[in-house]
Amino acid sequence: MTELEKRFIAARRQAIAMEYGKLNERQRQGVLTTEGPLLLLAGAGSGKTTVLINRVANLLKYGRGSDTEEIPMPITGDEVEFLEGYIQNPDPAQKPLMEYLCAVEPARPWEVLAITFTNKAATELKERLERMLGEEARDVWASTFHSACVRILRRDIEHVGFSRDFTIYDTDDSKRVVKDCLKSLGLDEKTFPVREVLAVMSDAKDRMQTPEQFCKQWESAGEWRKIRIGKVYRLYTQKLFEANALDFDDIILHTVRLLRDHREVREYYQRKFRYVLIDEYQDTNNLQYQLASLLAGGHRNICVVGDDDQSIYRFRGANIENILNFESEYKGARTIRLEQNYRSTQHILDAANGVIRNNLGRKGKTLWTNNGAGDTVTVKTTFNESDEANYVLGQIMMAYRRGANWKDNAILYRMNAQSNALEYACKRNGVPYKIIGGTKFFDRAEVKDMLAYLCVINNPADDLRLRRIVNVPSRKIGAATVDKAQLLATRDGRTLYEVFAHAEEYPELKNTAAKLKAFTELIETMRRALDGAELVDYYSYVCETTGYVAMLQEKNDPESLARLENVEELSSSIHAFLDHEPDNPTLAGFLDEVALYTDLDDTTDGDNCVLMMTMHSAKGLEFPYVYVVGMEEGIFPGNRAVSDPEELEEERRLCYVAMTRAKEHLTLTNARQRMLFGRTAASMPSRFLNEIPENDMEWLSKPEPRQERPAFDDFDDYGASGGVAYRVDVEIAAHRQQVKKTLDSVRKAPTPSAALPDIKAGETVHHSAFGKGMVLSVRPMGGDALLEVAFDNVGTKKLMLKTAMSHLTRG
DNA sequence: TGACCACAGTTTTTT
């Protein structure tokens, strides 16, 4: 290599590096190290996403320019001098020439694959890339493991025996199938809990064991239980195959099989993806590991990003070894540690470091920050869980009076069940709050029902979804009938739907043939209407035609009202789907996306509310004020964890995750006694509290436990001291007034029906679902009114006016 | 087929 070439290479790297001047040195290394395997150990709050985005930008702009000694074309002394001059004194006008000289085979967008775990992360990545790079970024493959695999499978799954229009089963669907399997194998659900069977199967799939291999293994070991489960596994696999369905594990499993066993497919993708990035690598399971290494197997440019200290998903198969062993699995791998934290203060970090230091299985990182020492961590011991909740709320309300937003506060707990006391305290104090997690929108029965209708319309062969909705709303088609038909379907090799449609051919079904026939005709009508329909309109058409909406309206209790809202809310999902310009704006496309996209309600921002969530759901988020409650032995770490060292380390990582969410102030609380699962038990402070260095915390503890919780007016833990006390007291009084008002208005009946139209008995109305009818009676109820309407075609129905209003017209 | 009662389980969660 000539002297000139050396100068060129150095100048090229420096010129590219200048693009990333805002990053710190380590972050910049992460961006510029483009070639070969790279492990990016990114501590909490170390600007991981920024690095990821800049890295992709760099790949698209300069290719391997920053990480190679190649010189793609002969260079001249003038050019080297130009670059060296540019570094000294960058002139925007000369940037194009600089870019031209520095780029070495820039990656085209579709040659970059960036994989994340959640859709949220994938969307964020895509959006930020597009903001930085414009249109071009759209073709980058930024997606979750599952959606990347579905994309691959939709193209090539026929090589492994499924057809390209396969359906995706969610966990609920899987459960149903397992139940069916248990029943037909004569196994008892109590001896073989569905949860466990699913977990065992998932495990087997993770090891890539076929049912046959699984059975063989346990037969030779003589494990009766496992042999039985193996039989379920076999039948389950067969059923899914016959239904042309894949569960979540299968999506990855079959992609791995496809790539492993079919050279031409494998080579296509290996050639295509010059650069592969995997985010949250500490959360990958074996299958995902296999997938990553298959996809990156061509160019071997695999960059994994993660933090072994934040691995908290062992229970769902994540294998921390994947990140711990990355360097030995990938020879020549480079490792970059991002340890500068931009989020928290030093006391918070030192406290968190103090805890995580006690884990043995880790790579070892020590976070530091330039943010200054900040406040020490507050530890507070209270008498019981409602004291704890009151303390936290008191602190939050004080912060609010000092000008903080409600949403600056997050309360984190180990289990969802712990949210009760906190929720209650918020309600009593009139503090707006939002609980994240719990039952998700797409998990709600009514939403699933409507989706099931759409699935059946899309693909009548979807037996499972068909069974779900055939009798919802009630069509007098009971389980017995469906079972009979299912048997016949299996016998004749037809789908369940075909048997329904030809029910009259079966003497066994003669009693219900007419009803079955009517049902399939309903579906057929809706199928015909799909052609050319606008998806959103079509959805409301389906809601009405199926009678589902009417069913909910009839019930007219608050529960059904909420359900109705959810059913309507689904149409906004369709809107949202169409809005972000999908490749495939059809019903099938929508169902595909919905199957993999389950967190619609990520309305984390927007409303100004105190946020309450589990520590798991807090991962990746940050808040100025964080309260971690329930720091008690037996709860956190949980009972199961105290006897299992691996599990204990996982709990400790979870603690580390929770603590590092805090930007300004961290409060940890424990209660001396707590009611959980109906029992009150005393418990010791969590060992994690004792692992925090004393310098970094202040442990407030009440000398004497209070016997009795005072009623709702007493906020004894407000504890403002000194000269401000009076002022605070006045404010408290004002606040209480507010609270009482709120409470009163909640307790009393809602506001009178000022806005309701005055429909009277005797009037003729038209209902969008029931048709024409006459109002028999109007009875005011609360802020609403109960209507009794005699419809011409469907008989007399009771409707709540507020609910029915949008479906009713006069005359 | 639908209503009602007894009973068990109860970490964490994404796709």
Add this chain to the structure above:
DNA sequence: ACTGTGGTCA
């Protein structure tokens, strides 16, 4: 304490 589910009875 609470909730969802499964089995039994009308």
